[in-house]
Amino acid sequence: MKKNLLKAGLGAVIVLSLGSVALAQTPATPGGQVPAATNKLDSEARGFLxxxxxxGHxxxxxxxxxxxxxxxxxxKQFAQKMIDDHTKVGQQLDALAKSKGYEPPKDPSLVQSAKLKALGLRDEGFDKAYADEIGVDAHEDAVKLFEKASKDVKDPEVKQFAIETLPHLQQHLQAAKNLQQSVTAKTK
Known part of the structure; x- marks a missing residue:
């Protein structure tokens, strides 16, 4: 009887050890991202997110x-609205991406960072440059990105996120165009 208990106990220890070894063998990825094998998104959905x-950043x-x-x-009023709205959408995007096993970037792209740096160097003409680049140009790009995703992305939750967010981005674009006209009129 003691031999059978000892064998059963040893068997359980071996099985549990093998599970721990398998978990320890799961490759870590930079930035703590979930390994590709467990990622639930196709490349198109990941690219969109x-x-x-x-x-947004x-x-x-x-x-x-x-x-x-x-x-x-x-x-300033427009800028505060953009901060509030894009922060909220960014939180929703993060939660959605993480639920799918994907860690989205926490910063603008390198090209976007360079544009921001150039914008930050402006004193004279800052308002017009902000209205043009962050207001209109960035929102035109975002609207195109979300329109494409709302049609082409296969993941239903990611697609729904794009569909629900798109009208807000279109409103931002219209507000940005109004701001652009107002700022341009003041500089003439």
Whole structure:
């Protein structure tokens, strides 16, 4: 009887040890990302989430800069709305991506970072550059990105996120165009 208990106990220890070894063998990825084998998204959905996250980070960073640099109340009001709205959408995007086993970027892309750096160097003409680059250009790109995703992405939850967010981005684009006209009129 003691032999049978000892064999059963040893068998259980071996089985549990093998499970631990298998878990320890799971390769770690930089940045703590989930290994590709457990990632639940195809490359198109990951690409969309990646680009959308970077775009949102750029708009928030550029808008924070506008709060610091601009003296125009209309620019500051628009910038604060962009910070509030894009932060909220960014949190939703993060939660969705993480539920799918994907860790989205936490910063703008390198190209977007360079644009932000150039924008930050402006003093004269900052408001117009902000309205043009962060307001209109960035939102035109975002609208195109979300329109494409709302049609082409196969993952139903990611597609729904794109569909639900798109009208807000279109409203931002229209508000940005209005801001652009107002700022341009003041510089003439």
């Amino acid at each position: 990646n680009d959308a996250a970077e775009s 750029m708009e928030v960073a550029g808008s924070k800069m506008a709060l610091e640099k601009s003296q125009n109340a209309e620019v």
